[in-house]
Every structure is written in structure tokens, then in C-alpha cells.
Amino acid sequence: TVLVWDDRKQKEVIELEFKSAVTGVRLRRDRIVVALANKLFVYTFNPTPQKLNVxxxxxxxxxxxxxxxxxxxxxLAFPGRQPGHVQLIDLSNPKRSPTIIAAHETALSCLSINIQGDMLATASEKGTLIRIFDTQMGIKLHELRRGAEKAQIYSINFNSDSSKLCVSSDKGTIHVFDISAYGKNKQSSLVSAKSYLPKYFSSTWSFAKFSVPESRCICAFTADDCVLVLSIDGSLYKYSLAPDGEAKRESFSKFLELEDENAPVI
Structure with missing residues (x-):
């Protein structure tokens, strides 16, 4: 069952029933997308949702x-038939053939599309690299390195003009990448010798990073490019970023008091 809560009315306004377990939900102003184990359902987002696609x-x-x-x-993006592949479809043009992107060699762990709809960011279960692709042609635009050790990626989000990308993982570190034409991201001092060294030494690293106490968290940008971090324990952090990448905590709020130490992972 999927329930939609209207916080102004303080009540449930939509209920959608399914025959098998729901594994994911995405909302926007006009659509509800529900994932089951091997199906996606697309509905209109109104008081009486109409099923548009299965x-x-x-x-x-x-x-x-x-x-x-x-x-x-x-x-709309979702995992393809092969591990690490992404399938992109245009819901407004069902006759258009899907775009298939071989994003990673291992299974996917996170997907994100920017507000303009022209970029897709992906991460695999390995969690060391974030790749960004053009949604129309499937061409790789950027390859960004989060780290060298395996990590579970919890969230990836673009800012409003798609010049930055933030990433959270189970390491408890938030990485911020500059993907504008004048990127401030860091590279190894040995990058000039990249043709003679393993690919790792030519990697593009985040220009800013900071840590929060609870590693199970998601992150996103505000309208003024501050970074919000919401942890599973109900903690909400707001960080501003200086041009040199230094992060400053601007505010902190706590919304929950969790007693269950075995609370589910985000």
C-alpha cells in the first residue's frame, strides 16, 4: 500500500493498493511512480489518481x-536488464525507444536526474565512482571519485542549475562536486603522468567534503546552494560552502527521538 499524506489537511489523501510489496516511490507535482520487484506503475498525482503506465x-x-x-x-530512469545498466524512457513519448546506458560493471545503488532533465547521475554497489550521463544520447559527461574504499551510496542530488552534485554514503561523509565548465574539483598531483599510471591517479575528486555524526543520511541543495543533510535519527544539518570548499555548519535541528536502535536504514 502507498499512502500520501497532506500535511496541511493533516490526513491521508491518496491510497494505492498493490498485490505485492512496494520497493520504491517517487513523487512530483503531476506524477506518482511506484516500484514493485519487477514492475513500475505510473499514476497522475491528484485526489483520484489515474493509472497511466505499467x-x-x-x-x-x-x-x-x-x-x-x-x-x-x-x-524516468530505472535499472536495465543487465547489472549496472540503466534504462531511460520518456513517459510523454511512449513510441520513442528506450535509451540503455551501460553505467557500471556492478549492480546499481543510486540514480538521480537533474531538474532540467538532461543529466543522469549513477552509482554502483561498489560506491567509489559517480558517473554523469547525457539523458538524450547516453554519453558519459563526467566521472567523479567519491573514494577508494567500497561504500553504500544513500543519495545523489544536483543543485538547481546543475553546476554542483552532492553525495552521501555510509562513510558519514558528504562529498560536493563542481560539475560546471569551471569546475573546482581536485585531482592528483600526478595527473600529468596519467598515461603511465593506473586510472585512479587521474580521478576527479570532490572540491568540498564534511562529515555528520550519523552516517545513515541523505543530502540535497537549498535554493542558495547550501547543503541540507537529513539523518535517520531525525537530525537536520545545513552547511554553507565557501569558494575554496570549506564547509560551515549554519544550523541544526532535531525532529525525532528514536528509541529503536534497529531503525531501518534510509
Whole structure:
């Protein structure tokens, strides 16, 4: 069952029933997308949702979906038939063939589409690299290194003009990358010798990073490019970023008091 809560009315306003377990949900102003183990259901977002599409997918136990937040674009991304592959479809043009992107060699762990609908960010279960692709042609635009050790990626988000990307993982560190034409990201001092060294030494690293106490968290940008971090314990942090990448905590709030130490992972 999927329930939609209206916080102004202080009540449930939509209820959608399914015959099998729901693994993921994405919302925007005009659409509700629900993932089951190997199907996606697309509905209108109104008091009486209408079913628009039913899409057969590969096994998707983690409910990975990315829906463009811009109502003028209808790009939807989900795992492809092969591990590490992404399938992109245009919900507004069902006759258009899907775009298949071989994003990673191992299974996907996170997907995100920017507000303009022209970029897709991906991470695999390995969690060391973030890749960004053009959604129309499937061409790789950027490859960004989060770290060298395996990590579980919890969230990836673009800022409003798609010049920055933030990433959270189970390491408890938030990485911020500059993906503008004048990127401030860091590279190894040995990058000039990249043709003679392993690929790791030519990696593009985040220009800013900071840690929060609870590693199970998600992150996103505010309208003024501060970074918000919401942890599973109900903690909400707001950080501003200086041009040199130094992060400063601007505010902190606590919304929950969790007694269960075995609370589910985000």
C-alpha cells in the first residue's frame, strides 16, 4: 500500500493498493511512480489518481527509480536488464525507444536526474565512482571519485542549475562536486603522468567534503546552494560552502527521538 499524506489537511489523501510489496516511490507535482520487484506503475498525482503506465522491469529489489522533477520533462530512469545498466524512457513519448546506458560493471545503488532533465547521475554497489550521463544520447559527461574504499551510496542530488552534485554514503561523509565548465574539483598531483599510471591517479575528486555524526543520511541543495543533510535519527544539518570548499555548519535541528536502535536504514 502507498499512502500520501497532506500535511496541511493533516490526513491521508491518496491510497494505492498493490498485490505485492512496494520497493520504491517517487513523487512530483503531476506524477506518482511506484516500484514493485519487477514492475513500475505510473499514476497522475491528484485526489483520484489515474493509472497511466505499467512498465515491466528487471528485478529491482531496492526500488531504484529516478524521475525528472521538472513537469515539462518526463524522463524516468530505472535499472536495465543487465547489472549496472540503466534504462531511460520518456513517459510523454511512449513510441520513442528506450535509451540503455551501460553505467557500471556492478549492480546499481543510486540514480538521480537533474531538474532540467538532461543529466543522469549513477552509482554502483561498489560506491567509489559517480558517473554523469547525457539523458538524450547516453554519453558519459563526467566521472567523479567519491573514494577508494567500497561504500553504500544513500543519495545523489544536483543543485538547481546543475553546476554542483552532492553525495552521501555510509562513510558519514558528504562529498560536493563542481560539475560546471569551471569546475573546482581536485585531482592528483600526478595527473600529468596519467598515461603511465593506473586510472585512479587521474580521478576527479570532490572540491568540498564534511562529515555528520550519523552516517545513515541523505543530502540535497537549498535554493542558495547550501547543503541540507537529513539523518535517520531525525537530525537536520545545513552547511554553507565557501569558494575554496570549506564547509560551515549554519544550523541544526532535531525532529525525532528514536528509541529503536534497529531503525531501518534510509
Amino acid at each position: 512498465i515491466e522491469t528487471a528485478d529491482n529489489p531496492n526500488g531504484l527509480i529516478a524521475l525528472c522533477p521538472n513537469t515539462a520533462m518526463s524522463i
